Amino acid sequence: MSGIHQNRAVAFSKLFGERERQLPRGIVSVCSAHPFVIEAALRRASREDRVALVEATCNQVNQEGGYTGMTPTAFKRFIEAIAEKAGLSPKDIIFGGDHLGPNPWRMLRAEEAMSRAEHMVQAYVEAGFEKLHLDTSMGCAGEATSLPDELTAERAARLAKVAEDAARRTGQRPPVYIIGTEVPPPGGAAHAIKALEVTHPDAALKTLAVHRSAFDKAGVPEAMTRVVGMVVQPGVEFGNTNVVFYHSEKARALASTLDRMPDLLFEAHSTDYQTARGLSALVNEGFAILKVGPGLTFALREALYALDAIRTVLAAGNPKDSLPAEMETLMLSQPEHWSDHYHGSGDEVRLQRHFSYSDRIRYYWPESRALSAVDALLDQLPDPIPETLISQYLSRVYPEVIAGRVAPRARDLCLAAIDAALDPYSVATANQP
Known part of the structure; x- marks a missing residue:
């Protein structure tokens, strides 16, 4: 050996x-x-x-x-x-x-x-x-x-x-x-x-x-x-x-x-x-x-923001709330988790707050304001969510949906997005025949 x-x-x-x-x-x-x-x-x-x-x-x-x-x-x-x-x-x-x-x-x-x-x-x-x-x-x-x-x-x-x-x-x-x-x-x-x-x-x-x-x-x-x-x-x-x-x-x-x-x-x-x-x-x-770690919450954030975009389409461009806007307000009110980590112009820092690989937005999901915003998003989406909108905004998990392995429901789509980020790890660590 x-x-x-x-x-x-x-x-x-x-x-x-x-x-x-x-x-x-x-x-x-x-x-x-x-x-x-x-x-x-x-x-x-x-x-x-x-x-x-x-x-x-x-x-x-x-x-x-x-x-x-x-x-x-x-x-x-x-x-x-x-x-x-x-x-x-x-x-x-x-x-x-x-x-x-x-x-x-x-x-x-x-x-x-x-x-x-x-x-x-x-x-x-x-x-x-x-x-x-x-x-x-x-x-x-x-x-x-x-x-x-x-x-x-x-x-x-x-x-x-x-x-x-x-x-x-x-x-x-x-x-x-x-x-x-x-x-x-x-x-x-x-x-x-x-x-x-x-x-x-x-x-x-x-x-x-x-x-x-x-x-x-x-x-x-x-x-x-x-x-x-x-x-x-x-x-x-x-x-x-x-x-x-x-x-x-x-x-x-x-x-x-x-x-x-x-x-x-x-x-x-x-x-x-x-x-x-x-x-x-x-x-x-x-x-x-x-x-x-951060790569998994990054995948979750991608899914949540995609679901927010679907909500906007279904509401004909007039949703009751916007998850990115709620998170932006929250992060600006409590900058301690990102202010020492993100650098550049105002626009660059704003993009990093939401879309950075380091995913420091993950520190804000447990906050009551974020929890309420996510709950509202999930509650406002239909069951099932139209497959064509999943194809448009959540293409990474769309094949799993049409194959019947993932239900076209908001929460299931979030879990599927995280699961997709875990898949390469399963492949890498699997015992080989």
Whole structure:
């Protein structure tokens, strides 16, 4: 068995734990808290008889509520409630925590930020999260923006010790870990990307070595045996207005380092908007955990705006409301989620607010004003929606509608649009005959 195949078998065996399932070639990690996105992902997992990997980020979900208002326990219950509706057993969901570290509190001094990060990791483990990405690479108040590898590893080991103690105390399954981080930061870059530096093989090997040393010094060498992956930059990213696509030749040297990293896989972040061929190549070459998030809410926003256009046609150009107008008013009244990320002229920034690849409009869908606007849109559309209008405005899902696989109803069309964005991931991670 070749290095990558051996690594894949061992790493996924640890990730899946006692689940009696055929181990996959790769797995998609869905990083979203939007109920439509979660439902689409879990329905696909149920339909394909797969295990679903759902992850929450440190900013999204933490012991203080995060921007979703959910603790890890609340998030897990939220996902499990959707799973029941989607026909997927909760046992077939792996819950993960992404970028767990001091990031939500990085404006505080390091000791206070790390103390809060420890409480967060404890809360994740106590809630039953099985996969923890430890990311302590960011500097806190008074520190450099990026920290030395040794300090990053020391802080990661500190969090691993908290996780190990919490699992032992509560009787939870000991978690598996992901180490390392990618550049640019999570969620996509805030500018157009002209060049992207692939992680150097020596940097990946050093990351592994310093973490192994730090875990030993922290007294948790057994936790290091459950490190199943490392976040690296294989040359994929998206900015506000462009996408950097995967090129195997640029990551060949990095991929070859897996031969010197027994039992590990690479985890690729920001894989949103990659082609099916690119995703398949990533999995083939050892980047077997594919993170996606904004690309799925982008697909949802496309569907909602298309449905709004259909509503306008059906109302003869005089709809009661306009979803884009409602969202524009909301985003202008609460600019904190986009003002530091979108740049350019007034018109350029306006377009980015609605149509950016980084999809920062996703932060506004849980707001009461947005929820009311979406509910009004869905309620005002007929059932069924005319097929010809679906062809005009939702051509991506039109073939599924006329084939009878998707009902011509507003909510079903939203789920189908998200499902279409997930399809390349299913193709890329499917076991080959």
